[in-house]
Amino acid sequence: MKVEGLRRTFPGNISVLAGLDLDVAPGSFVALLGPSGCGKSTLLRLVAGLDRAEAGHVTFTPTLERTPGERAPIAYVFQDAHLLPWRSVLDNAALPLELTGVPKAERQAAARAVLEQVGLGDATERYPAELSGGMRMRASLARALVTHPRLLLLDEPFAALDELTRGRLDDQLRALWRKLGMTVLFVTHSISEAAYLAERAVVLSRRPARVVLDRTLELPTERTAALRTEAAFAREARLLNEALEQGEHW
Amino acid sequence: MNRSTLRAAVPPLVALVVLLALWEGAVRLLEVPRWLVPPPSAIGAVGAHEASALLGGAITTGRSALVGFGLSAVLGVLVAVLLASSRMVERALYPYTLFLQTVPIVAIAPLLVLWFGPGPRAVAVSSFIVSLFPVIANTLTGLRSVDPSLRDMFRLYGARRLATLWKLELPAAMPHLFTGLRIASGLSVIGAIVGEFVAGFAEGSAGLGILVLGAYRQLRTDLLFAAVLAASVLGLVLFGAVSLTGARLLRRWHPSAQGT
Numbered sequence: 001m002k003v004e005g006l007r008r009t010f011p012g013n014i015s016v017l018a019g020l021d022l023d024v025a026p027g028s029f030v031a032l033l034g035p036s037g038c039g040k041s042t043l044l045r046l047v048a049g050l051d052r053a054e055a056g057h058v059t060f061t062p063t064l065e066r067t068p069g070e071r072a073p074i075a076y077v078f079q080d081a082h083l084l085p086w087r088s089v090l091d092n093a094a095l096p097l098e099l100t101g102v103p104k105a106e107r108q109a110a111a112r113a114v115l116e117q118v119g120l121g122d123a124t125e126r127y128p129a130e131l132s133g134g135m136r137m138r139a140s141l142a143r144a145l146v147t148h149p150r151l152l153l154l155d156e157p158f159a160a161l162d163e164l165t166r167g168r169l170d171d172q173l174r175a176l177w178r179k180l181g182m183t184v185l186f187v188t189h190s191i192s193e194a195a196y197l198a199e200r201a202v203v204l205s206r207r208p209a210r211v212v213l214d215r216t217l218e219l220p221t222e223r224t225a226a227l228r229t230e231a232a233f234a235r236e237a238r239l240l241n242e243a244l245e246q247g248e249h250w
Numbered sequence: 251m252n253r254s255t256l257r258a259a260v261p262p263l264v265a266l267v268v269l270l271a272l273w274e275g276a277v278r279l280l281e282v283p284r285w286l287v288p289p290p291s292a293i294g295a296v297g298a299h300e301a302s303a304l305l306g307g308a309i310t311t312g313r314s315a316l317v318g319f320g321l322s323a324v325l326g327v328l329v330a331v332l333l334a335s336s337r338m339v340e341r342a343l344y345p346y347t348l349f350l351q352t353v354p355i356v357a358i359a360p361l362l363v364l365w366f367g368p369g370p371r372a373v374a375v376s377s378f379i380v381s382l383f384p385v386i387a388n389t390l391t392g393l394r395s396v397d398p399s400l401r402d403m404f405r406l407y408g409a410r411r412l413a414t415l416w417k418l419e420l421p422a423a424m425p426h427l428f429t430g431l432r433i434a435s436g437l438s439v440i441g442a443i444v445g446e447f448v449a450g451f452a453e454g455s456a457g458l459g460i461l462v463l464g465a466y467r468q469l470r471t472d473l474l475f476a477a478v479l480a481a482s483v484l485g486l487v488l489f490g491a492v493s494l495t496g497a498r499l500l501r502r503w504h505p506s507a508q509g510t
Binding site: 078100147 | 399400402403404406407408413417418421422424500502503
């Protein structure tokens with residue numbers, strides 16, 4: 001994915017992106033960090049095609065045009081779970097396939113499989129109101145993964161969860177990424193989460209966003225909770241923190 | 251009936267008994283003429299004596315109210331969907347739907363007789379006009395309140411306009427729709443009775459509006475009270491049926507229906 005000269009200004013002449021460039025290799029896991037309101041979510045929306053830039057463009061190689069038989073190449077996980085409250089977990093997870101015209105039996109089988117993967121195999125008939133915050137977020141993740149997307153965009157998906165649940169979901173997300181091999185662009189405010197999850201971290205300045213740091217993290221591929229106490233992790237976290245502070249004053 | 255239902259029912263029942271006792275006592279003690287304020291016992295007696303006329307009236311009025319309410323529900327949702335289709339359409343048409351809210355139904359009832367003839371058809375139209383606006387206004391609010399992130403998700407997966415309406419907007423608007431339907435259910439009975447005052451004179455069983463008018467003209471205030479009570483019960487039955495349907499449909503996912 002190549003982002004070139006992306007420019008987006010909101011009413012009131014608020015310039016959020018003023019010519020941002022970014023390259024993301026296929027299959028990589030990239031964490032996007034930056035101060036609140038710096039344009040991280042705007043960047044994600046532009047990549048997803050949910051918003052239009054005044055200038056610049058996002059290109060994908062190979063192209064992310066839907067290939068014949070492909071369900072949806074891009075998936076998006078929002079800040080909250082945003083499930084349809086009137087649908088069961090199974091029907092929520094199957095929704096993207098339903099919208100892309102997949103027959104009922106096929107989409108339900110696919111949704112069951114992905115719900116098993118995120119640990120919700122026994123909650124398929126429950127409704128969102130009957131789930132905990134962590135379970136709702138896992139259902140949201142299942143809905144995003146059900147189409148086997150090539151690009152997964154996550155906008156602070158676990159921000160509202162408690163530390164323990166967040167840690168578990170981080171592990172689950174990383175395991176799914178390693179298994180499925182999609183490209184992941186993960187927006188977060190948490191330095192620790194970014195360092196734990198990603199292969200590469202991009203730190204943006206306050207708006208209009210510019211890249212303060214673009215770093216491939218020097219951490220092992222296998223990541224467990226013990227990593228968080230190691231010196232290499234602390235070093236990466238410190239570097240990200242310094243970049244964030246630097247970005248605040250740009 | 252479980253214990254919590256019983257506990258909820260006792261206070262209003264006690265209040266009703268106390269109120270009726272006070273009413274009965276005051277009317278007897280102050281020797282208020284029966285044609286002015288009849289005691290509850292007299293209203294009960296006439297209600298029992300005229301039970302078949304009251305029941306027939308309730309069925310006649312109820313039928314017209316149901317037709318009016320049904321039309322409001324269907325057309326109200328359709329109009330709301332049309333208005334929600336674009337801000338331009340809403341701006342152009344919504345002010346005119348406000349006429350439905352402000353139109354004095356008593357004043358236009360004679361027109362309904364001219365257009366639809368005396369009888370149940372004009373009464374049903376009166377009921378329809380009075381009950382339409384709350385359905386439109388509430389459904390429109392519901393359609394407009396859909397979570398923008400969910401709209402984004404539907405766009406991301408290339409959902410067609412009809413799929414977005416059917417799978418996202420209408421279900422999301424259901425709580426608001428049922429609020430509108432509950433208001434409309436009570437109004438439909440009021441609209442039917444007002445319609446009967448002007449347009450209800452036709453062959454067949456007399457509706458409650460006709461019974462009210464007849465009792466008033468004969469100064470049979472006890473019958474008038476009984477007919478008004480029957481109209482209230484009719485409104486409550488319709489309201490209860492709509493509330494129950496809403497509660498059943500929304501029970502598992504909307505806070506307004508949980509614990510009902």
